[in-house]
Amino acid sequence: MNFTKKALAELPAPEEGRTTVYDTVVNGLLIRITTKGTKSFEVRKSVKGNSQRIVLGRFPNLTVQQAREKALAELAQIATTHKTSNQVKEEKRKHDGLTLAKAFDDYLKSHHNLKKLTVSDYQRCMSVGFADWQDKPLVKITRDMVETRHRERTEKSAARANNEMRVLRSIFNYAMEEYLDSEGRAIITANPVNRLSHSNAWNKPNRRKTIIKPDDLPAWYEAVNTLPEWYGGKLAYRARVYFLLCLFNGYRRTECSAALWENINLKERTILLIDTKNGMNHELPLTTYTHQILSEWRDMGGCSTGLVFRGTDNTTPLTHVEKVKEAITERTGIEWAMHDLRRTFATTAEKEGIGGYTLKRLINHKTGAGDVTGGYIVTDIDSLREPMQTITDKLLTLTSVTIQPSKTVTHG
Structure with missing residues (x-):
């Protein structure tokens, strides 16, 4: 059926089950009608061999033109990413839940053989160097942010700034192998701390060579x-x-x-x-x-x-x-x-x-x-x-x- 406002309004409600009617203009767009007469626009498309159904909205609140535009956008999403918008949203929700604090906690649990003093040092690095990043998703920690934070921390202590960034680098390296999406691909694909090596920004603090002199x-x-x-x-x-x-x-x-x-x-x-x-x-x-x-x-x-x-x-x-x-x-x-x-x-x-x-x-x-x-x-x-x-x-x-x-x- 060529969807029009008049044609859709005249579609009767089924006595039982649901009625499905496809649009002849946008392939994959359909409208489903319940026994109570509720009419909803949907897109149905096979994604990697599995039939996916995406609800767009109800008629007449959503017009035919709007439904077709949303359907085309959804189909474009599937064509380019092989994922529905619902799947993308779910992955984003999971990614946003993968915060620095969570990754650090998982890292410590995984590296349970670390010495207590090492754990204490790592915790200090996180609480002092990245206190305001604890709830930030890993995917939103950028190379520029890392470079800026390293520069800020260097003003306090060059050695500690380096140490804090080494800890952050270890967490990202762990996350790149640990966290995968539904298709088995890495959620974290790059380590932003590598920017410091690329830009030769690591501090080169002079190693202490002091002793207690014989005269002292x-x-x-x-x-x-x-x-x-x-x-x-x-x-x-x-x-x-x-x-x-x-x-x-x-x-x-x-x-x-x-x-x-x-x-x-x-x-x-x-x-x-x-x-x-x-x-x-x-x-x-x-x-x-x-x-x-x-x-x-x-x-x-x-x-x-x-x-x-x-x-x-x-x-x-x-x-x-x-x-x-x-x-x-x-x-x-x-x-x-x-x-x-x-x-x-x-x-x-x-x-x-x-x-x-x-x-x-x-x-x-x-x-x-x-x-x-x-x-x-x-x-x-x-x-x-x-x-x-x-x-x-x-x-x-x-x-x-x-x-x-x-x-x-x-x-x-």
Whole structure:
């Protein structure tokens, strides 16, 4: 039937079921009539072998001309995308529901083996760097937005801006493989953070190369060693041993704060850190000095299990020591960072002639995949006792502390 207002108005209602009448002008346009006389325009079209029905509106509220225009638009939509407008709307609804917050939550659930400190760092990046993007759909986070946000965050801290964008990049890489549409195609087809590489916009912060200079070590050591006397409070006792162990064992701060009494053998004079930054356990011998300070700390605290360095809540690792550090700087005039202690340890070892492979073992650096020789060298705990004691003795000498002449320590 050639749809006209008069012809459609005269169509009778069926006694049962529904009557379907097709338009002869627009192929696929039809009108359906119910037993109550309700008349609705529809488009019926096969999409990928499946018959699809799209309701356009009711007659006479929707005129014949309007129905034909809507039908042609729908048919064009199907021809170009192989999807109906209803399917497109449903996909858009799903895409809009795929927010940055949801993708991040899914990412953490998928990467359940991440270390707690890594998760905490990622959460900080999201809450600080992208607080206003949490409810934003991933599909609406553009390259320009990323470049602008990176530039804004760089004004605060170049290193942190880079770190935040690396986290965002990881989330998008995950989303590109994780989220698919009804046809199995990726919803997220590009990573907007790649704009930073394309435009060479990544910051190139200078890596810190500072140590506690030999001339500063006596004042620094005196301030740290007497923390309980001049700073006071329980935190002073904890921070004293914590800072000294980071220096004399060359530890990373987070790994030292996670040390457990169960992994310290004072009789055998060994200390073991579990699941360190490189994914490996790290065992070192205790020297005369580190054995002494840990023994005294254990006796003072009355603990032989759990965390060696507890936070103020006594249940989590000690991490918040910035105020103590600032107090030491104010007292001595020495500007220093926690990682300076590790660099001071390594620098002292190098100056004392500790071999490269031994030093890597002491500071828990992996031997590179291309280093064939390093792969054949196996260093047991006893072979590390003399170099560890050598480094300890030199550091104590630099701090003007009187030490015993013998450098070697036997265990037992």
